[in-house]
Amino acid sequence: MYQYDAIDQRVVDQRAVQFRDQVSRRFSGALSEDEFKPLRLMNGLYLQLHAYMLRVAVPYGVLSSRQLRKLADISRRYDRGYGHFTTRQNIQFNWIKLSEAPDLLDELASVEMHAIQTSGNTIRNTTADEYAGVAADEIEDPRLYTEIIRQWSTLHPEFGFLPRKFKIAVTGAAEDRAAVRVHDIGLLMRKDDAGEIGFEVLVGGGLGRTPMIGKSIRRFLATQDMLSYLEAILRVYNRLGRRDNKYKARIKILVHEHGIEEIRRLVEAEWETLKGGALDLPEAEVERIRAHFAPPPYENLENDPAVLGAMKFENKAFATWVRNNVVAHKQAGYSIVNISLKKTGEVPGDATADQMDVVADLSEKYGFNEIRVNHRQNLVLPHVRQKDLFDVWTALVDVGFAEPNIGLIGDIIACPGLDFCALATTRSIPVAQRISERFADIARQNDIGDLQIKISGCINACGHHHVGHIGILGVDRRGEEFYQITLGGRADADAAIGKILGRAFSSETIVDAVEMIIEIYLELRNPGETFSDMYCRTGPAPFKEKLYADH
Amino acid sequence: MSYQIVTANRLLDGRVVYFTAAHTWSEDVKKSVCVDTEGAGAEIIAQAQGSVESQDIVDPYLIDVEIDDSGVTPVAFRERIRSKGPTNEFGSPTIGEALNPSTHQKRAA
Numbered sequence: 001m002y003q004y005d006a007i008d009q010r011v012v013d014q015r016a017v018q019f020r021d022q023v024s025r026r027f028s029g030a031l032s033e034d035e036f037k038p039l040r041l042m043n044g045l046y047l048q049l050h051a052y053m054l055r056v057a058v059p060y061g062v063l064s065s066r067q068l069r070k071l072a073d074i075s076r077r078y079d080r081g082y083g084h085f086t087t088r089q090n091i092q093f094n095w096i097k098l099s100e101a102p103d104l105l106d107e108l109a110s111v112e113m114h115a116i117q118t119s120g121n122t123i124r125n126t127t128a129d130e131y132a133g134v135a136a137d138e139i140e141d142p143r144l145y146t147e148i149i150r151q152w153s154t155l156h157p158e159f160g161f162l163p164r165k166f167k168i169a170v171t172g173a174a175e176d177r178a179a180v181r182v183h184d185i186g187l188l189m190r191k192d193d194a195g196e197i198g199f200e201v202l203v204g205g206g207l208g209r210t211p212m213i214g215k216s217i218r219r220f221l222a223t224q225d226m227l228s229y230l231e232a233i234l235r236v237y238n239r240l241g242r243r244d245n246k247y248k249a250r251i252k253i254l255v256h257e258h259g260i261e262e263i264r265r266l267v268e269a270e271w272e273t274l275k276g277g278a279l280d281l282p283e284a285e286v287e288r289i290r291a292h293f294a295p296p297p298y299e300n301l302e303n304d305p306a307v308l309g310a311m312k313f314e315n316k317a318f319a320t321w322v323r324n325n326v327v328a329h330k331q332a333g334y335s336i337v338n339i340s341l342k343k344t345g346e347v348p349g350d351a352t353a354d355q356m357d358v359v360a361d362l363s364e365k366y367g368f369n370e371i372r373v374n375h376r377q378n379l380v381l382p383h384v385r386q387k388d389l390f391d392v393w394t395a396l397v398d399v400g401f402a403e404p405n406i407g408l409i410g411d412i413i414a415c416p417g418l419d420f421c422a423l424a425t426t427r428s429i430p431v432a433q434r435i436s437e438r439f440a441d442i443a444r445q446n447d448i449g450d451l452q453i454k455i456s457g458c459i460n461a462c463g464h465h466h467v468g469h470i471g472i473l474g475v476d477r478r479g480e481e482f483y484q485i486t487l488g489g490r491a492d493a494d495a496a497i498g499k500i501l502g503r504a505f506s507s508e509t510i511v512d513a514v515e516m517i518i519e520i521y522l523e524l525r526n527p528g529e530t531f532s533d534m535y536c537r538t539g540p541a542p543f544k545e546k547l548y549a550d551h
Numbered sequence: 552m553s554y555q556i557v558t559a560n561r562l563l564d565g566r567v568v569y570f571t572a573a574h575t576w577s578e579d580v581k582k583s584v585c586v587d588t589e590g591a592g593a594e595i596i597a598q599a600q601g602s603v604e605s606q607d608i609v610d611p612y613l614i615d616v617e618i619d620d621s622g623v624t625p626v627a628f629r630e631r632i633r634s635k636g637p638t639n640e641f642g643s644p645t646i647g648e649a650l651n652p653s654t655h656q657k658r659a660a
Contacts, residue, residue, distance in 0.1 A: 033562075047560055050636060347639065418632060419637035427632075429638075479626075479627065
């Protein structure tokens, strides 16, 4: 994985020094709250419902074991002993003191981490496929490009005060595990007719109060043109994006109001002034960065070692976990391990300091010191020898991280909601917990199959409810919590925004409503038909008919 | 009769605090000073501004409360959560299995 050079380290060190001075001036009154707030947000520090929340960047979801240990240590010493992994592959700490935030930034800088641009109207953390570099279906490892984007976007002199936040996602595989179609810019790796690798560029995707699927602005972009083209898009957005209305300031609104053809014309014209210039990285620099992502020293192994088969035969729970949570690796004899942070009844995406330390230990012992965070709020050990899977599973069982529910109904995405977030209108965590408890039986989860529930506590959609197969949005009705259901959302290659099913359900009835939806699906599905596919076939009618039968 | 109190966040650590009759700030909503007229509300907000200027708190505002035998309770659901803390914090012993107490060690003051 990428290692900082002297320039990278200086950036985070200087930023920590700068923020320490800003905090000092805030406490002295030299900076008012209005003056300090944008500076605080540029370092990912929010004032939430109960305390300050710090959002730490995990660039394209990649962590070393050393970094994860530091996050565990930070959660013990500066927080309440846990952290929350987010839908943008970052980690959040909920109980930070402003007085300690400068020390915290120093601690992060000591392990090549920071909180720069995890908030504010800037280019945020660029996210990627959590199986980058190891997926069997990958065209090329996207981490080279996400690292280049990270360096280009960090403290970019033109793009520090955009009309609104800006989010970029990259996938290097045919299967879109990074939800690129609902990002401001999505880069889908492709090969042209000559076999050259490049990107299809999508623009104007997004969730929030006006969800939209990104539109293709360029069918094929050569990799050496990536930065100049991104710069062109950002310049057009920076110039024309609406600054008069915060709720209409994202690039998706610009694309919607002007049309993709006009935006393409503007971007291509801007690009003419940029391409072939300073943003075409020297080959030597590209290779310097690429070298950081060379594969680890894999052994020559065979798939399906005898010990794995024997343990699966002897231990049904282990076999279930392998079936649901372990994915094929492109290197023979290795596997990708998904670690579910969705234990039944627990808070989705949360991990204690002890749990983080155990995952760090496992990555050191079995996984080349590397961990990934995915946008579904789970962790990944990207390189585990198949013969070590049982030992890894045993260790995960001990800390409650072995729930075999990846991609199943128990693998719920939920934002922090009104329990923590100052923007929220309702709670989301208790709904997630109650649903996971209702469907605790793993045999039932397996029978239901691929089913993604995503829950947001407000219209800002940080829980990605628009692209849940079942999406749940909390709404405030006369001071009471109600929950609106959407169906048919998808975040994959067939990305779709879910449709509202009907009237919202109360806090008391929402879990029953979800269970009824599942029962309808099980009754009407064809053999082997997933929930998503069935919904495409039937539409909402059978669900509306039963859920609203008494009205 | 409806009542109001002043709440804010403490600058130092972001914690929720309530304005008291002694013009101090308490994390306990039941220690807040309650008023029942618009004029009195404007007066305590003005008094709270002093703490903004002394860099103790940020963004003070009035909220509606009820007073009964148990004391002061915010009316709005959001404000009740602010006064009591998260309803489902990770690691709370009311949720799922109790976690190892060592996960909640706090840094020594």
